[in-house]
Amino acid sequence: MCQEEKRVKSFGERWRAPYACDPANSRGRLFPTDTSPTRSEFQRDRDRIIHSSAFRRLKHKTQVFVYHEGDHYRTRLTHTIEVAQISRAIARSLGLDEDLAEALALSHDLGHTPFGHSGEDALNRCLKSYGGFDHNAQALSIVTRLENHYAEHDGLNLTWETLEGLVKHNGPLLNKxxxxxxxxxxxxxxxxxxxxxxQQDLWLDTYASGEAQAAAIADDIAYNTHDIDDGLRAGLFELDELREIPLLNALLDEIDSRYPDLSTERRGHELTRRLITRFVEDVVRESDLNLAALNPKSADDIRHASKTQVTFSAEMHAADQAIKGFLYPHMYRHERVMSVRKDAENIVESLFRHYMEHEGDMPEEWQVQTQDMPQKALQVANYIAGMTDRYAILAYQRLFGSVPSLR
Structure with missing residues (x-):
């Protein structure tokens, strides 16, 4: 057996459940390409995403806090890396393809605007007459059209399975x-x-693969835990305020019983660490039960199931909702955060209005020179959505002479 054949065979040596997506049997790419002697098709997707311009820009796109708030707060990039780690752990435990789960985790936030959800809300209002703004649709547009690294085609030319998961990781878009x-x-x-x-039927009326479901629930886990960590670091709430959530109260009791003299900082880190573990172990346990009941023989059996298979238990779902319910008023709607949100939304809306009236102020490659207002609005939105926080701030300063404090 030649060395190349040995490498290709090694892709299948890892345990894979019958319901996992198999890179050797992928539905392929819109533009056919030769296979790689060293990487599976899903590994190639992961690598293409990592090397994309949109992925690099995540470094300076924020979750809740603006980029200059501090070096230890999460950005879209650090959040994405955390989601990838958790999704791989879940996929490995369930016998799913880890590389596909990782590729989906790494790509799930590519379509987000600067300034987190503030920027998205503002851009959605700007595009209200043209269908609105949706970050999942924007991510699809990035990986299929806006990235221009290849000589033969636009986009990254990802596999059908990755595109399907990118669009449907939160569930079907169409009813039957x-x-x-x-x-x-x-x-x-x-x-x-x-x-x-x-162009390429993504089966919008079915669920996505198990790998996409693993990435989606990993996103929830990462959001909950790192927003608790960031909120504590920012002083938006105190650690013991979290005791109103039964699961967190129990975890804090465990920590205080074992480490009675632990510093507040270490106590917070221990809480988030244990919370991630509880979430992941619960997902694996509950998903095993779901899959045993469904008894899927292929990845398509999961797609055609009547419900999501990679889930929390009812008890952990309630804990997830309780954490979100706590974070909404204590963090996302905290007066400090809301002040920043208002300024950030003003930057995005002002940039949109200006570029619609003065298209020549955008880089030449973004200008479309058209009187078709929907097409023009979409191109302006593409340009703004791709901005990092600091690029948007500098663009605003250059055009308007000043910039909101964002503090």
Whole structure:
């Protein structure tokens, strides 16, 4: 057996459940390419995402705090790395393809704007007359069209499985009768997704793969734990205020019983560490039960199931909701955060209005020179959505002569 054949064979040596996505049997890429002698198709997807410009920009896109608030707060990049680690752990335990789960985790936030959800809300208002803004649709647009690293095609030319998971990691977009699911009942499915789906059918009326479901729940776990950590670091709430949540109260009791003299900082880190462990172990245990009941023989059996298979238990779901319920008023709507949000939204909306009226102030490669307002608005939104926090602040300062304090 030649060395190349040995390398290809090694891809299958890791345990893989029958319901896992198999890179050797991928539904392929929109633009066919030769296989790699050293990497599986899903490994190649992961690597293409890591080497993309959009991925690098995540370093200076924030979650809740603006980039200059401090070096220890999460950015989109650090959050994405944490999601990737958790998704790999869940995928490994369930016999899913770790590389696909990682690729989906690494790509799930590519479509986010500067300034976190503040920027997204502002851009959504700016595009209200043109279908609104959706970060999942934007991520699809980035990996299929806006990245331009390849000589032969636009986009990253990812596999069908990665694109499907990117679009559907939160569940189906269509009901079986062709109507939008609850999430899109009011706004409708983003046109960007519908347009791409005409080129490559992503099965919008089914669930995504188990790997995509693992990445989605890993996102929830990472969000909860790192927002607790960041909120404590910022002084938005005190550690013992978290005792109103039964799970966190029990974890703090465990910590205080074993380490009665622990400093407040170490106590907080120990809480988030244990919380991640409890979440992951619960997901693996509950998902094992779900999968045993479904008894899937293929990845498509998970796609065609009647519900999500990679889930929290009912008890842990309640804990997840309780944590979100605590963080909403104590962190996301804290007066300090809301003040920053208002300034950030003003930056995004002002930039949008200016570029719509003065297209020539955008870089030449972003100018479309068209009187078609929807097309122009979409291009302006693409440009702004790709900005980092600091790039947006500098652009605003250059155009308007000053910048909000964002503090």
């Amino acid at each position: 009768d062709g109507t939008p699911t609850e999430r899109y009942k009011v706004s409708g499915i983003p046109q960007l997704i519908l347009d791409y789906n005409k």
